[in-house]
Structure formats: C-alpha cells, structure tokens
Amino acid sequence: MPKIESPFRYPGGKTQFYDFVFSLIQLNHPVKTYIEPFAGGAGIPLKLIKNNVVDNIWINDFDPSIYSVWYHILNSPKLLISKLIELPFSYKNRIDDTELLINFWRKQKEIYLKEKNNPVSFDGAFATLFLNRTNRSGIISGGPIGGYHQTSNTKLYDRLNIDALVKKIKFISSNKNRINLTNIDAIELIKEIRRSTDKDNSFIFFDPPYYYQGKNLYFSSLDHHGHEKLAKNIIELSDYKWILTYDNAKPILDFYNTVQQKYLYSLNYTANNKNRGKKEELFFSSPKVNLEFSENKYNFIKI
Incomplete structure (x- = not known):
C-alpha cells in the first residue's frame, strides 16, 4: 500500500497514479506549478511537493465542505x-x-x-x-x-x-507557502489559470466527477450539459500541458472526440465492495503533453 499524504479517503482517488504523473512531469520539463481543478483528497500534489518534484501546487475544490477542511x-x-x-x-x-x-x-x-x-x-x-x-x-x-x-x-x-x-496536517500546514488553495467553479478556474499561470511551466491534471456515478459520490457533480461545457473549455487549453481522466462513458468520448491523444486504461477502484478491482477508464491529454508508456502498468490502449 503506497504512503498517502492526504488526510482524506477518496473513492476512485488517483494517488495510485502518482508514478505515472511523476514520469510525465519529468518528460514534460520544466514544470514548476502542478494544478488540480478537482483536487478532492489531493494525494498526488501533496506527494509532489513532499518529494520536491514541483515548486508549488494549486489545489481547487468547488465543494465548500471539502474546501473548508483544506482551509483549516x-x-x-x-x-x-x-x-x-x-x-x-x-x-x-x-x-x-x-x-x-x-x-x-x-x-x-x-x-x-x-x-x-x-x-x-x-x-x-x-x-x-x-x-x-x-x-x-x-x-x-x-x-x-x-x-x-x-x-x-x-x-x-x-x-x-x-x-x-x-x-x-503538520506536513501540509508547514508547506502553506507552496500551496495555492481555491474554491471556485472549474470553468472560472480555467480562466484564472490563463490569467495567472505560465503555460510552459505548469501542468494540469483534470479529474472531474464521473459522468455516471459522480452524482452518487460527490457534492459538486456535473450534469450532462456541465460535462459538455467543461469539455469545451478544457479542449481550448490546447497551449497548456494537461491530462484528463474520466469514467468510460460514451458521451464523454463524444465531447472529446477532437482530442488526438486518448486512451483506455485500468485503475483500481474501491468505492463499492461489490465492484472492487480494475475499472476501465478514459484518459486524454493536450497536444502539448509528451506521453510515454514504458512500463504501461495501467494497460493504456489507444482509441
């Protein structure tokens, strides 16, 4: 079991994706700021600053209750x-x-x-x-x-x-000067990223609420139109380095049909005892991201 820096337990948490994200950051150097618009438990960004992989992190969560924990x-x-x-x-x-x-x-x-x-x-x-x-x-x-x-x-x-x-809590609070914390809608966050972030030195990991199960798991879930609007805004960030993960839903594939770098991959999921094990999910990235699947332990398949 990997050591997790987050105080939260999160269904479908992407902390197990850390090694892959770390390798992408190394491959897409320089990256000084790592951003998660749907931070949740923020396991990856916390581990990145603990290991001094990036200078600072930006964690955002639109759910006021989750944000309040980070705030305090x-x-x-x-x-x-x-x-x-x-x-x-x-x-x-x-x-x-x-x-x-x-x-x-x-x-x-x-x-x-x-x-x-x-x-x-x-x-x-x-x-x-x-x-x-x-x-x-x-x-x-x-x-x-x-x-x-x-x-x-x-x-x-x-x-x-x-x-x-x-x-x-002591570790996170001791790194307060390296953490930018916000509580805004993802669309507004994208606008703020454009205004305040150097596109060449930043890396964004979008992990929105799932299309099908999001409403059952998260306060700040999106409806069909919300997912579609988010897709439009993410795709327009083509000059930034970003990656995106989603549940394997046909509407999501339709929304991101113009994205060239798209894959199926497998990830462990534990939010329901009846469905423990590998889950097939979608992965997308901007044209600015260089990808490499040397070990391919997540079984990436181009689609």
Missing part, C-alpha cells in the same frame, strides 16, 4: 489537531460502546448538514473530515463503517488513525 489545515492546524486528539475513540483508542459511537457520528452528520455550504466553518470542516474517515469508502453521504449497529468485523474508528492524521 492551512490556517488553523493547531486547533484542528487539538480537536482530533480530544476524540473519545480512534483506531488506537478502541471502545465497545455502540451507542456512544453512533450518537457521536450522528452529531457530526448533523453539523455537516448544517455547515456544508460554509467554506470557512471550522465545525463543518471537522465534521467533514470525521465523516470522511468514518464513513464507508470515505463517501460523506454514506453510512458509518460497521453499520449503525456496529455488528460487523469493521468498526466506526477503523480508519480513524489520529497519529497519522496529525502528521499529515
């Missing part, structure tokens, strides 16, 4: 760490009190629902992070790990490793 990791790390340490249970501090566990979980769910549209709410940020660590597959809208009666072998706190979370 960067601006209130001590307060967030203190709140985590005060939790009455964790992976190390295991308790056998279903009522306490589920009541605490329900309280955080209630806070999340109240604060989820407030991008700077500290209580909302904590509730979001807590639910991400204690919900099945990290899906905020899902139910608790182990179920409401905690009768399974897995328990609510099995992914709540406080020591690991504290280390991650």
